[in-house]
Amino acid sequence: MTAPIIELVEYQARRNAILTQMTCNSACVISANKLLTRSNDTEYVFRQDSYFWYLTGFNEPDAILVLLKSATGLGSCIMFCQPKDALAEIWHGRRLGCLAAVEQLGLDDAFDNTDIDSALPALLSGVDAVYSLYQQTHLQTRLNHMITALKQVPKKSDLAPSQLIDCQAWLDQMRLLKSPAELAIMQAVADISADAHRVTMQYCQSGMNEYQLEAQIQYQFAVHGARSPAYTTIVGGGANACILHYTDNNQTLRDGDLVLIDAGGELQGYAADITRTFPVNGKFSAQQAALYDIVLQAQLVAIDCLQPNTFITDANTACVEVLTQGLLELGVLTGTLADNLEQLTYRQYFMHGLGHYLGLDVHDVGAYAVKGHSCALQPGTVMTVEPGLYIAPGSPCPAEFHGIGIRIEDNIVITNEGNHVLTHAVPKDRLEIEALMSTVRELSRQ
Numbered sequence: 315m316t317a318p319i320i321e322l323v324e325y326q327a328r329r330n331a332i333l334t335q336m337t338c339n340s341a342c343v344i345s346a347n348k349l350l351t352r353s354n355d356t357e358y359v360f361r362q363d364s365y366f367w368y369l370t371g372f373n374e375p376d377a378i379l380v381l382l383k384s385a386t387g388l389g390s391c392i393m394f395c396q397p398k399d400a401l402a403e404i405w406h407g408r409r410l411g412c413l414a415a416v417e418q419l420g421l422d423d424a425f426d427n428t429d430i431d432s433a434l435p436a437l438l439s440g441v442d443a444v445y446s447l448y449q450q451t452h453l454q455t456r457l458n459h460m461i462t463a464l465k466q467v468p469k470k471s472d473l474a475p476s477q478l479i480d481c482q483a484w485l486d487q488m489r490l491l492k493s494p495a496e497l498a499i500m501q502a503v504a505d506i507s508a509d510a511h512r513v514t515m516q517y518c519q520s521g522m523n524e525y526q527l528e529a530q531i532q533y534q535f536a537v538h539g540a541r542s543p544a545y546t547t548i549v550g551g552g553a554n555a556c557i558l559h560y561t562d563n564n565q566t567l568r569d570g571d572l573v574l575i576d577a578g579g580e581l582q583g584y585a586a587d588i589t590r591t592f593p594v595n596g597k598f599s600a601q602q603a604a605l606y607d608i609v610l611q612a613q614l615v616a617i618d619c620l621q622p623n624t625f626i627t628d629a630n631t632a633c634v635e636v637l638t639q640g641l642l643e644l645g646v647l648t649g650t651l652a653d654n655l656e657q658l659t660y661r662q663y664f665m666h667g668l669g670h671y672l673g674l675d676v677h678d679v680g681a682y683a684v685k686g687h688s689c690a691l692q693p694g695t696v697m698t699v700e701p702g703l704y705i706a707p708g709s710p711c712p713a714e715f716h717g718i719g720i721r722i723e724d725n726i727v728i729t730n731e732g733n734h735v736l737t738h739a740v741p742k743d744r745l746e747i748e749a750l751m752s753t754v755r756e757l758s759r760q
């Protein structure tokens with residue numbers, strides 16, 4: 315199957331949407347990422363800046379996109395990018411170069427990035443406002459220097475732009491609502507990641523190391539087209555699952571323990587973010603099963619709540635009620651439901667949020683609240699739903715539950731009718747997990 319892609323016209327439409335919002339006689343400047351040094355003269359694998367990628371689909375470092383809107387409202391798109399250079403390309407890889415960039419990226423013009431310091435001030439001279447992303451601090455410093463220099467030109471200081479405006483909110487709102495093409499890619503990466511979770515569940519055996527499951531799941535992502543994980547894979551056996559951002563992944567998986575895997579692939583920049591928790595030996599113990607079913611019920615209730623024009627905070631309230639009620643029934647919490655809810659006692663065992671937006675960033679951009687008012691969910695929003703219970707050793711509850719950490723995380727898209735679970739292909743029902751794991755165990759015994 316060929317992977318879905320974002321067509322050039324969609325990138326152009328995104329740039330035009332920004333141009334439409336800009337005032338006349340202004341410029342918008344967005345930077346690509348730089349290569350990051352790993353050690354001495356070797357670099358980390360390059361990952362493009364998500365905003366730059368969203369507006370261009372161009373995966374080279376050291377480029378700058380400039381959107382210009384004339385005094386009469388005419389828009390144009392210009393890029394500074396790495397020049398063609400035979401020697402550099404022999405050492406470091408192919409470069410698109412200016413000529414091809416204009417055609418392939420649908421630009422009006424492109425210039426060598428070696429000319430930025432002279433050509434960019436010339437483009438900015440005479441515009442009223444410059445839009446940029448304040449979080450791109452490196453570019454921000456450069457723009458400040460350029461504008462300060464323009465201010466100091468004798469008798470022409472009036473040509474320096476007088477406003478520097480952060481345009482992050484525009485881009486975040488656009489990125490929050492996924493297009494059909496983006497959703498097709500997110501479904502594809504969810505499918506690849508779901509298959510990888512299933513295979514890794516079947517692969518798991520007592521005595522393996524956590525990093526063997528990490529290797530297996532990342533191998534599965536890569537061979538099916540999602541070459542990189544979208545974030546650092548978490549594989550936590552036993553009590554390691556109670557460390558929320560555990561990434562050591564270097565302990566032996568023990569018979570009788572659960573293992574939590576939080577892992578997702580990245581496809582064309584878009585992330586999947588799936589967590590499953592399952593028994594190392596393929597069978598849940600009574601205590602593990604009791605806690606697991608509470609988390610699953612809480613997740614299902616939360617997913618049900620997440621509909622168009624609803625609020626994540628309300629889904630969280632419903633989820634927390636199920637968790638608290640379940641912990642009371644097990645004797646992990648004591649007292650009345652009302653008192654426990656009022657005192658937020660669940661927070662000892664569920665200390666993170668219900669979920670987050672998902673897209674080009676695993677913790678994707680987009681406002682959750684504006685001036686203290688929660689934002690209602692809109693169709694096209696993709697988010698995770700990931701309740702958990704983490705009963706760390708030494709917790710103030712019966713010892714039989716100590717060292718059990720459980721999270722169940724799926725990715726959903728809000729639709730006009732309700733929601734769709736992108737990651738439904740990984741089993742999460744306890745009996746389905748046990749059945750999936752037992753088929754392989756039976757086969758390996760024959």
Ligand code: GLY
Binds near residue numbers: 670676700
């Ligand atoms: N994998 C990171 C998260 O679940 O938020």
Ligand code: MN
Binds near residue numbers: 587670698700723
């Ligand atoms: Mn997540």
Ligand code: MN
Binds near residue numbers: 576577587589723
């Ligand atoms: Mn996750």
